[in-house]
Amino acid sequence: MFEQTGVATREMVMEKFPPIERINKGPVAVVECYQKIPCNPCQTACPFGAIQIGEDINEIPRRDEAVCTGCGVCVAKCPGLSIMIVDGSKSPDTVEFRIPYEFLPLPAAGERVVGLDRAGEPICAATVKKVMNPPAFDRTPVITLEVERKYLYEFRNFRREAEARG
Amino acid sequence: MRELELLIIGSGPAGLCAAISAAASGARVLILERSFAPGGQLIKQTHMFFGSERQYASHRGVDIAGILLKKLEEYGDRVELMCNATAVGFYEDNVVTVLKDEKEYFKIKAKSVICATGAYEKSLAFPNNDLPGIYGAGAVQTLMNVYGVKPGDRVLMVGAGNIGVIVSYQLLQAGVEVAAVLDAAPKIGAYLVHASKLARMGAPILCSHTVKEAIGTDCLEAAVVCRVDERFQPVPGTEQRFDVDVMCISVGLSPLNELLAMRGVEMKYVPQLSGSVPLRTENCETCIPGIYVAGDASGIEEASSAMAEGYLAGLCAAAALGHVPEDYEARRQEYLRQLEGLRSGPVGERIRAGMKLSAL
Ligand SMILES: Cc1cc2nc3c(=O)[nH]c(=O)nc-3n(C[C@H](O)[C@H](O)[C@H](O)COP(=O)(O)OP(=O)(O)OC[C@H]3O[C@@H](n4cnc5c(N)ncnc54)[C@H](O)[C@@H]3O)c2cc1C
Ligand code: SF4
Ligand code: SF4
Numbered sequence: 001m002f003e004q005t006g007v008a009t010r011e012m013v014m015e016k017f018p019p020i021e022r023i024n025k026g027p028v029a030v031v032e033c034y035q036k037i038p039c040n041p042c043q044t045a046c047p048f049g050a051i052q053i054g055e056d057i058n059e060i061p062r063r064d065e066a067v068c069t070g071c072g073v074c075v076a077k078c079p080g081l082s083i084m085i086v087d088g089s090k091s092p093d094t095v096e097f098r099i100p101y102e103f104l105p106l107p108a109a110g111e112r113v114v115g116l117d118r119a120g121e122p123i124c125a126a127t128v129k130k131v132m133n134p135p136a137f138d139r140t141p142v143i144t145l146e147v148e149r150k151y152l153y154e155f156r157n158f159r160r161e162a163e164a165r166g
Numbered sequence: 167m168r169e170l171e172l173l174i175i176g177s178g179p180a181g182l183c184a185a186i187s188a189a190a191s192g193a194r195v196l197i198l199e200r201s202f203a204p205g206g207q208l209i210k211q212t213h214m215f216f217g218s219e220r221q222y223a224s225h226r227g228v229d230i231a232g233i234l235l236k237k238l239e240e241y242g243d244r245v246e247l248m249c250n251a252t253a254v255g256f257y258e259d260n261v262v263t264v265l266k267d268e269k270e271y272f273k274i275k276a277k278s279v280i281c282a283t284g285a286y287e288k289s290l291a292f293p294n295n296d297l298p299g300i301y302g303a304g305a306v307q308t309l310m311n312v313y314g315v316k317p318g319d320r321v322l323m324v325g326a327g328n329i330g331v332i333v334s335y336q337l338l339q340a341g342v343e344v345a346a347v348l349d350a351a352p353k354i355g356a357y358l359v360h361a362s363k364l365a366r367m368g369a370p371i372l373c374s375h376t377v378k379e380a381i382g383t384d385c386l387e388a389a390v391v392c393r394v395d396e397r398f399q400p401v402p403g404t405e406q407r408f409d410v411d412v413m414c415i416s417v418g419l420s421p422l423n424e425l426l427a428m429r430g431v432e433m434k435y436v437p438q439l440s441g442s443v444p445l446r447t448e449n450c451e452t453c454i455p456g457i458y459v460a461g462d463a464s465g466i467e468e469a470s471s472a473m474a475e476g477y478l479a480g481l482c483a484a485a486a487l488g489h490v491p492e493d494y495e496a497r498r499q500e501y502l503r504q505l506e507g508l509r510s511g512p513v514g515e516r517i518r519a520g521m522k523l524s525a526l
Contacts, residue, residue, distance in 0.1 A: 003353045004373040006331075006361030035358045036511045038470070039216040041224035057218050058511025077224050079214035080359025103339060120368025138226070140214070157366040 007119045008032060013153055018065035020088065023095070023152075027070025027087035031063045033080060045077035072098050076137035086152065094146050096129065097155060101143045106131050107160055115147055116157040124151045126158050170196050171487055173262060173276035175253045175425065178206020179469045180461025180476035181282035182234040187480030188280075189241035192489040196274070197245070198264060200252035205231030206284055207304075208469065210311040212339075213332055216357070217470035220504060227469065228311075234473075253283075256429040260456070278456040278483045281426050282476060285419035285440075285462040290324060293379040295415075299386030303333040303416035310340050318412035322389050323347040324377050325416030331356035331371075333414060335364050344369035345408045350376045350394050357513075378405060380413060389413055423463045431457060438520030439465025445526045448502065450479035451486075453526060458483050465520055474504040 002008050016032050017023070031042065031051065036058045043053040043061060050068040053059045075083050075098060085098035107113055107128045115124040130144035147155045172188050174181045177199035185195045203209060211227020222230045238245055248266065255263035262274045287302040289295070299318060301309075303325065309315045321342050323334045326349035334344045347364065352374050354361045361371060374394055381388040393404035420441035427433050431444045431452040444452045444459050451458050460479040461472035478501040485494055509517045 002358065004371070006354060006358060006365035006371050008362065032362070033359060035513075037216060037357050037359070037513055038218070038508045038511055039223060040218050044219050045224070056510060057507055058514070078359075079216050079224055080357065081363050082359045116366060116368065118362065118366050120366050138214075159368075
């Protein structure tokens with residue numbers, strides 16, 4: 001299915017998520033990169049050596065959840081926009097996501113947006129907590145969103161409401 | 167007639183890197199570029215590139231062009247870049263005829279020539295494929311990202327290779343709705359991270375589908391698509407209509423290298439490299455000594471490999487002209503290693519096969 005639609009299956013996604021105990025401890029990167037391609041900026045970008053690809057740049061990146069601090073440096077560096085940060089430490093009912101978002105106009109902190117799954121289907125409401133777009137991110141803004149905890153494995157993107165777009 | 171050491175035709179990543187490499191060794195270089203600005207495909211690539219740090223991975227293509235041009239400046243008057251200058255003929259005595267600004271026509275004779283002319287987009291035959299609103303995907307990318315022109319409101323993309331998928335994403339960024347991305351193949355050809363990026367924006371990718379016909383009187387109004395079977399034959403009764411005002415054809419590129427064929431370089435049709443390509447040594451030299459090829463002109467690949475090939479061709483061409491740097495062999499080996507690394511994975515399998523078939 002994935003190779004026909006670009007939408008990863010639930011099993012594939014689950015494999016890339018660290019255990020829930022780790023997510024509840026604090027922010028951690030989820031690296032959804034499933035195919036051997038010649039690419040390695042995630043490894044180069046990580047200041048803690050938490051992502052390993054190795055000598056052969058075609059290898060699939062492996063993220064060590066014990067080493068990853070959830071700093072988020074890798075998110076804007078990945079040309080595939082395949083990395084996001086999840087954080088379950090803030091509340092028992094919600095999780096925070098940090099995802100790359102390359103569309104204008106950017107949302108504003110506090111804005112309510114529509115949460116989308118990996119096929120772009122609307123699944124939930126989400127609240128924008130923070131919008132980061134410093135020069136170091138090189139025009140790949142990173143948006144922090146708060147989402148109901150039950151959408152942890154489904155949420156992957158968002159859409160602004162038509163009226164909010166003006 | 168102007169005579170010179172090294173002529174490079176094309177200023178994409180391959181041509182620019184060839185120039186940097188040759189000038190670093192001490193050669194005097196002239197680059198001809200038919201477009202109004204240097205950079206080739208790079209100037210319309212607003213997305214971040216793959217590869218490793220050495221090929222500026224994670225930089226946007228358009229910024230890589232800037233980095234390379236800046237590097238080139240270091241060599242001052244050893245390098246001349248001539249834009250709006252098309253090489254139109256390449257003759258036995260190494261004379262290249264040039265059309266400049268569409269009015270001046272003159273000859274250049276070079277001791278050595280590197281052909282880095284890139285590629286052209288393939289097209290697709292279907293009824294009404296000449297309606298206004300039907301473009302090559304590369305053309306739409308140029309319109310949007312170089313000229314700032316939005317091509318329409320709703321697009322159907324035909325082809326789910328890297329270009330089709332990336333241009334679809336950029337169409338979304340420009341505020342154009344993507345009705346669907348089709349591909350006749352049973353699997354997505356693009357890197358799947360790119361495909362996922364598009365899928366989660368809600369743009370459906372339909373494999374085993376093709377366009378049956380375009381509909382419209384003065385311009386494109388709709389397209390009929392259908393499913394195809396394993397033998398790429400249309401399956402009757404599976405037709406679907408999409409109301410779109412833009413259709414992009416992105417069914418692949420072919421190497422652009424007629425100049426080399428004209429010069430008498432031995433060519434061969436190699437499907438893995440997407441067309442007719444010159445036979446060449448591992449140093450990118452063709453069967454005629456002093457004539458080199460680099461980048462997409464030698465087989466469709468990527469900017470990352472085009473850069474490595476350009477560096478290699480520039481180094482070797484300059485060395486053959488007597489400009490041999492002290493670290494010649496170390497650098498040669500380094501570029502060969504980079505190319506091997508880029509081509510070593512499963513997606514490089516085709517290229518590896520193509521390289522064997524086109525080796526001298
Ligand atoms: C949408 C898209 C996305 C891509 N994404 C990536 C990516 O993420 N990573 C990656 O590594 N690669 C990517 N590529 C591929 C990459 O852009 C090309 O492989 C690369 O540009 C090839 O470089 P080149 O120098 O061989 O050719 P080009 O960049 O095509 O340059 C050739 C130049 O030669 C000039 N020229 C041609 N004929 C003549 C003539 N007769 N006289 C004078 N000048 C001439 C042309 O005007 C052009 O400027 C992408 C390509 C496209 C279209
Ligand atoms: S979030 Fe920070 S520590 Fe974790 S993998 Fe990314 S860059 Fe490394
Ligand atoms: S940078 Fe992104 S696309 Fe490249 S290997 Fe790392 S995770 Fe995959």
